[in-house]
Amino acid sequence: MPRPNLGLTSRSASGVQTAAAWSWLPVWRERWWAVMEAERAALPLWLPVAFAAGVALWFGLPWQSQRLAGAVLLAGLGLAGLLVRWRPLALAALLALAGMGVAQVRSAWVAHPVLAAPQVVLLTGTVRLVTDNPDRDRWRMTVAPANSWLPALVRISLTGAPPAGMAPGAQIRVRAMLRPPAGAAIPGGYDFARRAWFDGVGASGFPLGSLIITAPAPPPQGLIARLAAARLALTRRIRAAVPGEAGAIAAAFVTGDQGAIPEITKQAMRDSGLAHLLSISGLHIAVVVGGTLFLMRRLLALSPWLALRLPVRTIAAAAAALVGIGYTLLAGAEVPTVRTILATLIVLVGMVIGREAFSLRLLAAAAMLILALRPEALLGASFQLSFAAVIAIVALYESSLGRWLTVAGEDEGPLRALWRHFAGMLVSGLVAELALASIGLFHFNRTGLYGVFANLFAIPWTSFVIMPALMLALLAEIAGIGALVWPLVGKAMTVLVSLAQAAAASPGAIVRLPMMPVSAYALIITGGLWLALWRTRWRWWGGGVMMVGFAVAFAASPPDLLITGDGRNAALRLSGDRLGFIRPRTGDFLRDVWGDALAADGDVNLVDLPGTACSRDACVGRFARGGRDWRLLITLSRDYIDRPRFEAECARADIIVSDRRLPHWCRARWQVFDRTALAKSGAVAIWLDPARIIRVNDRAGDHPWRPVPALARRGDWQSARSAHRSGS
Secondary structure, X not given: OOOOOOOHHHHHHHHHHHHHHOOHHHHHHHHHHHHXXXXXXXXXXXXXXXXXXXXXHHHHOOOHHHHHHHHHHHHHXXXXXXXXXXXXHHHHHHHHHHHXXXXXXXXXXXXOOOOOOOEEEEEEEEEEEEEEEHHHOEEEEEEEEOOOOOOOOEEEEEEOOOOOOOOOOOEEEEEEEEEOOOOOOOOOOXXXXXXXXXXXXXXXXXXXXXXXXXXOXXXXXXXXXXHHHHHHHHHHHHHHHOOHHHHHHHHHHHHOOOOOOOHHHHHHHHHOOOHHHOOOOHHHHHHHHHHHHHHHHHHHHOOHHHHHHOOHHHHHHHHHHHHHHHXXXXXXXXXXXXXXXXXXXXXXXXXXXXXXXXXXXXXXXXXXXXXXXXXXXXXXXXXHHHHHHHHHHHHHHOOHHXXXXXXXXXXXXXHHHHHHHHHHHHHHHHHHHHHHHHHHHHHHOEEEOOHHHHHHHHHHHHHHHHHHHHHHHHHHHHHOOHHHOHHHHHHHHHHHHHHHHHHHHOOOOEEEOOOOOHHHHHHHHHHHXXXXXXXXXXXXXXXXXXXXXXXXXXXXXXXXXXXXXXXXOEEEEEOOOXXXXXXXXXXXXXXXXXXXXXXXXXXXXXXXXXOOXXXXXXXXXXXXXXXXXXXXXXEOOOOOOOHHHHHHHHHHOOEEEOOOOOOOOOOOOOEEEOHHHHHHHOOEEEEEOXXXXXXXXXXXXXXXXXXXXXXXXXXXXXXXXXXXHHOO
């Protein structure tokens, strides 16, 4: 008798089909491990990337619950990697978790009181820092108040030039208006409150009366104070010896102080791709350290007795390291300078022990050290620009193309060697500019196209003319004959500025882009790192990821309406890449920030446009977006407005913008942005097709530097109404 069919055959067939469906897994797993084996040498380079991803995750997730969920997820991934013995996954997850932890610890470590609400105070205290900007006729001081109820550090902005005797350590007294540090002027923009948090500043403001120096600054005590005083004195001496913008740039080359450089010159340097010369980094440290190394070896070699009995190479390397460290401290120890000196010290150690030290692993170690000590540096354009350029160039020279450009061929003639060096400079500049372009577009909404060609002249000019002239001038200054050499420095700087202005003013020199989405920037950075760090053909997938990121960036539409956090200023995007400002007296800062964010080339006053009707109290504007007409109501005064007349206008408006607290009966058809709403949201960016809103405070979340909402002063409307009724 045949056995009954109990369904075993069908289940077996199903199992065979399932096994066939999943048969590709072992194949892909083998391919994955083959790729990982081929890329074994590049795997350590991703360790600081994982750490930086954790830092970025902590800063990017606005709410504590989200950060906690991210930490739990990373811990779970790390544990899973350990259980399945997949070390790359476990190590990457745990390093990302460590990055989140370091950012949290750093934020808690610098925690300090922040002013809760605006107030007028009689400020007395000790000046800690003085920075001036002669180009804008402004200067700023950071004060440690003697007032016990104020934060530990307060920053005051003043007009004019610093008075005589103003220096760190001076005692001052001034009546000032203080406010909590302001947040970003636009969602996704530069966050002043975050910078103030990590700088220890709890309030900022401006004077309401004359500044009085009650006690002059004492002689600086301690190494750091003496270096700061020397840096300030040297900066002022260089500016006095070389007048104008040439002297301001010369001071930036020596001490890193860019405050006196005219804004138009800074923009020309950025647009021409030469802004990296203003920041003391690789080129400057290389010239100073390399020059010291060369001179020390030659001086010691002049004596045969010393050359035969002393380790000349080690002594010269030690002297160069000390000079480099001193130069770094004198220049303020900014992130690019610290990154460069760390890399330089490792190179010097490698030279002493007879090993080649300059590589991507060296950069990875420097990045890891900086982020471990100052994780907030990751968000700054300075950190990103400096590391992106160097990573791109080192990755180039570790590739087959780079080796062809650097290794001389057999029986290579002088013409071929000259061509190879020129091609190397051209390709290096092109690769560096491509790496910097996306960062410039994200942070500054613009980038230059002719930086490669400008740098072909600017870098040799800086290396062989400007830096030696500066070193000679400083030595001559010590000898008391600096007046003979400073004019040469001024002429060399003038040539550099002329080059920057010519490159920036050339047709088609600038590419502008409105606000880039963070997702697009993340794709571009991920693709760039993928392209630079891997070694096999797998690396070329990074180019595709970058292209997707650029496509997302160029497809993104800019916001239609921008409103400040106090409601006093707003701007409407108009046709022809223009901005319409609701207040004619909108400051230059907002005009520049908003113009860059929307890639707008010009601006007009909204009250001058057709279709806008204004009175002393309010303006009503009409515009079309997304196939429909929008009605915008803006209040202009704080006087009482009769309800019967104003309530109907509110009801007809789609959007209301006001710097006052509006009554409950003033409601728009879509959104009201008055002082009460903006105190909670901060500055806002609004898209109308389709309609969506991004708020600054939603981006800041509950991070400790989130601007403290200014409490709406209750009674404004009622007091105005009472005054109106009483006839006052």
